[in-house]
Amino acid sequence: MNIFKGQEELNLTESGIVKPLLFLSLPIVLTNLMQTAYNLADTFWLGQYSTDALAAISFAFPMVFLLISLGMGLSVAGSVLVAQHTGADETDQAEYAASQTVTFAVLVSAILGVIGYPFVRQFLSFLGASPDVLPGATAYMQVVALGLPFMFGFFVFISLMRGAGDTITPMLVMFGTVVINVILDPFLINGWAVGPFAFPELGIQGAAVATVFSRGLAMLVGLAIMLSGTRGIQINLADMRPDLRYLRKILRIGLPASIEGTGRALSINALLIVVGLFSTPVVAAYGIGTRVFSVIFLPAIAVARGVETMTGQNVGAGKYDRAQEANYVAAKGLFAALSVAGVAIFFVPRPIVSVFTNDSTVLDVGTEFLRYVALSFGFIGIQRSFTGGFRGAGKTLIAAVISITALAVVRLPIAYVASQGVLPTDLWFFGQPDPRGIWIAFFASNVVGAIVAWLWFRRGTWREADVRDAPEPNRDGLKDGVDPATGDD
Numbered sequence: 001m002n003i004f005k006g007q008e009e010l011n012l013t014e015s016g017i018v019k020p021l022l023f024l025s026l027p028i029v030l031t032n033l034m035q036t037a038y039n040l041a042d043t044f045w046l047g048q049y050s051t052d053a054l055a056a057i058s059f060a061f062p063m064v065f066l067l068i069s070l071g072m073g074l075s076v077a078g079s080v081l082v083a084q085h086t087g088a089d090e091t092d093q094a095e096y097a098a099s100q101t102v103t104f105a106v107l108v109s110a111i112l113g114v115i116g117y118p119f120v121r122q123f124l125s126f127l128g129a130s131p132d133v134l135p136g137a138t139a140y141m142q143v144v145a146l147g148l149p150f151m152f153g154f155f156v157f158i159s160l161m162r163g164a165g166d167t168i169t170p171m172l173v174m175f176g177t178v179v180i181n182v183i184l185d186p187f188l189i190n191g192w193a194v195g196p197f198a199f200p201e202l203g204i205q206g207a208a209v210a211t212v213f214s215r216g217l218a219m220l221v222g223l224a225i226m227l228s229g230t231r232g233i234q235i236n237l238a239d240m241r242p243d244l245r246y247l248r249k250i251l252r253i254g255l256p257a258s259i260e261g262t263g264r265a266l267s268i269n270a271l272l273i274v275v276g277l278f279s280t281p282v283v284a285a286y287g288i289g290t291r292v293f294s295v296i297f298l299p300a301i302a303v304a305r306g307v308e309t310m311t312g313q314n315v316g317a318g319k320y321d322r323a324q325e326a327n328y329v330a331a332k333g334l335f336a337a338l339s340v341a342g343v344a345i346f347f348v349p350r351p352i353v354s355v356f357t358n359d360s361t362v363l364d365v366g367t368e369f370l371r372y373v374a375l376s377f378g379f380i381g382i383q384r385s386f387t388g389g390f391r392g393a394g395k396t397l398i399a400a401v402i403s404i405t406a407l408a409v410v411r412l413p414i415a416y417v418a419s420q421g422v423l424p425t426d427l428w429f430f431g432q433p434d435p436r437g438i439w440i441a442f443f444a445s446n447v448v449g450a451i452v453a454w455l456w457f458r459r460g461t462w463r464e465a466d467v468r469d470a471p472e473p474n475r476d477g478l479k480d481g482v483d484p485a486t487g488d489d
Contacts, residue, residue: 012165012310013087013317017329024306025299027167031158032298034174038181042207045185053189053204056136059129062269063120063141067112069261071152073254073396074105075159080253080394082163082233083312090316098160098226099239100246102153107242109152117145127269136204143205147212154215157222162309166232169225177218184210253396260400267407274415275438282435285365288356292370296341300381303330304388311392311462320463327389327457334381342377345370365435372439379450386453393462402456406449415441 012020039061046053078101085094120141121134129137144151154177158170186192188210191201202209226235275286307330314323345352353366383406387399418437 012313013319013322017310017322017326018333021303021306021310021326021330024162024165024167024309025302027171028162028302028305029298031167031171031174032301034171034178036295037178038211041178041182041185042211045189046204046207049189049203052132053136055133056129056140056204057207059124059127059133059137060140060144062127062265063123064144066262066265066269067116067145067148068151068155069265070112070258071105071109071148072155072261073256073258074101074108074152074250075156075254076257076391076396077101077250077254078105078156079159079163079308080312080392080396081250082160083165083309083392084316084394086164086233087313087316088318094164095234095236096239096246098163098233099235100243101160101250102156102223102226102235103240103242104247104250105152105156106149109148113145113148116148117142120145139203139205140208143208143212147208147216150212150216150219153219154222157219157226160226160235161222161232162305163312164232165309165313167306169231170222173218173221173225176221177214180214180217181210184213253394256397256400257391260396260403263400263404264407267404267412270408270412271415271438274412274419275435277420277433278435281359281361282365284357284359284362285353285369286435286438288353288362288366289369289373291356292345292352293373296338296345296377297380297384300334300338300384303334303381304384306330307385307388308392311389312394315393315463323389323393327385330388331382331385331454334385335378338381339375339378342374345377346374349374368436369439372436373442373446376443376446379446382450383446383453386457389457390462395462398456398461402449402453405452406445410448411441411445414444 012024042057043054046057078098081097081101082094085091085097121138124134124137124141154173157173161167161170185207187194187199188202188206189204190206191199193199200206223235225231226233227237228234275283307326310326311323314320314326349367349370350363352370353363357363357366383402387402390396390399390402415438418440419433419435420437421432421434
């Protein structure tokens with residue numbers, strides 16, 4: 001029995017706002033939690049294997065994030081185009097957009113993998129991997145680089161299905177990948193044997209093989225689902241021939257999203273350099289704090305994806321007021337929910353930090369970190385909601401500018417200047433290095449990002465220039481690159 005049939009079960013352009021937004025967002029929260037479980041499984045088994053392997057994965061994850069960020073624009077573009085065409089009841093165009101997105105995602109990821117493979121070792125060395133850790137981290141990333149098309153393919157499947165309004169099918173497929181990965185990890189890492197079947201001991205490389213294999217299997221399942229057309233969106237083999245004219249449309253929407261993701265990744269890595277200027281307890285406390293944030297903000301990320309889909313479909317249907325209402329409902333709801341969570345953490349931060357460590361110094365610093373940032377959690381909800389709306393409307397450049405402004409223009413400079421005692425003594429704590437400057441930077445960037453996103457959304461520029469107005473594909477008798485209504489290129 002179908003749990004979710006897409007538009008037949010959930011019409012995003014009619015009736016209320018809250019119910020469809022929740023139906024879209026809750027499965028995304030669970031999908032993201034499964035992604036976290038994915039990473040935890042790798043971390044657990046590698047930690048059992050050796051300390052060097054655990055350290056190696058710590059260096060590999062930022063590089064994986066960077067590679068995925070470079071290509072995330074394609075999945076965002078596909079999701080936006082599918083959502084808008086679906087909202088406009090343009091089934092053929094939605095299917096063509098999905099088919100072309102899959103084609104170019106596989107091509108781009110293969111190119112990124114081939115180009116990145118020879119430079120994996122140098123990049124990891126640049127990040128500071130020690131001679132003991134470098135071989136393992138390199139082995140892990142080389143497998144990931146070669147398997148990048150499988151990982152990209154799975155992310156694109158999730159995005160295209162979400163654009164069509166189906167977030168449950170990707171959640172179920174993700175669950176299958178997590179189960180497979182958790183099962184394979186210990187066998188490939190440790191070289192366990194089952195009866196006559198003996199697995200080779202691959203160490204950290206085994207974790208990479210398990211990840212690529214499970215994601216590859218998930219991609220194949222996703223392709224089968226989309227080719228069948230029984231859930232969400234359908235793709236067609238005839239539409240998958242690379243269309244360079246259509247690629248321009250995809251890049252116009254997707255390139256700013258890639259810039260946003262890459263800028264976010266680079267900003268996070270740059271902030272690590274500032275944090276690394278302090279003692280080990282500060283670095284450890286920072287790591288604990290950011291892990292707590294990643295869990296707290298899962299609903300914000302999920303709702304933002306839901307807003308992206310609802311905005312896209314309603315813009316496609318010409319229902320701009322409904323799209324606007326969805327953004328404001330999400331922003332208010334997330335602000336309230338995350339503010340409540342922030343207040344709770346503000347009053348009891350120490351027990352949360354103690355889950356991760358019993359070191360008294362780390363406990364003190366981590367408690368201070370959470371207390372400084374907690375009361376700004378609600379503002380993250382506002383920023384995420386409106387940037388999701390901008391992306392859904394095809395205004396990915398605006399979303400990128402807002403995110404990069406908050407992270408690279410506000411957070412990073414404040415973190416360095418304030419924490420390193422660059423400011424005069426009478427304007428700062430002690431006129432000397434103090435990690436509290438980093439905590440203040442988090443608070444400031446969260447608030448500024450929310451205000452900028454809200455003010456920009458109020459201007460109404462997200463209503464302009466429907467992305468579907470770009471030249472349409474050569475399909476069903478339409479001239480390639482020509483508007484059938486006007487004959488204009």
